[in-house]
Amino acid sequence: MVKRRTLTREKVLTQAGQLIAERGIDQLTIREVAAALDVRPQSIYNYVSSLNELIDQVGLRFVTDLESRLLTQLVGLAGDQALMVFAQEMRRACHRQPNLACLLLDPHQLTTLSRTHAALVTLYQRLFTSLHLEEQGQARSAAATLYRSAVFGFIVQELGGFLHGTPTQLDQRFDQVLQLAIAQLPI
DSSP: OOOGOOHHHHHHHHHHHHHHHHHHHGGGOOHHHHHOOOOOSHHHHTTOOOOHHHHHHHHHHHHHHHHHHHHHTTTOOHHHHHHHHHHHHHHHHHHSSHHHHHHTTTTTHHOOOOOHHHHHHHHHHHHHHHTOSSSSSSHHHHHHHHHHHHHHHHHHHHHHTOOOHHHHHHHHHHHHHHHHHTSSSSO
């Protein structure tokens, strides 16, 4: 049995993320996380108050990691290039953690994950504000909605098994869909 002093929030979140990746979010329980860490379930409650908070913390970590990768990749980019990089990195992140991504892309589920939801909204606002897409104007707003719908709609369809083809074909289709959506943006 692992002694309590060696257990950390980081270890709890990492293990929960691994279990979500391996078994799916529906199979995640505090008891499973504790068993995988070789501690009593009560020990997990020193770091989170509930299963929902644990999932929210794992989701928040997902968004924070995504934001870190984006910050390094977006340096020096603007306009169409920045929008394409954002979309491609969002898709890669969802492929790395598809069981969690399905939850994060479901607006009904996301409302129960308040910290994750707030972090995602902030991330989107930062990108769209920096590209002047959040300014007033119906055409600008509609174009930004089209872009977000293209990114998230494609990812949801892909992860849901609605799109078929080789990985290369799906990559090409994703890029084509995004190029069409980005072409509508008044940048």
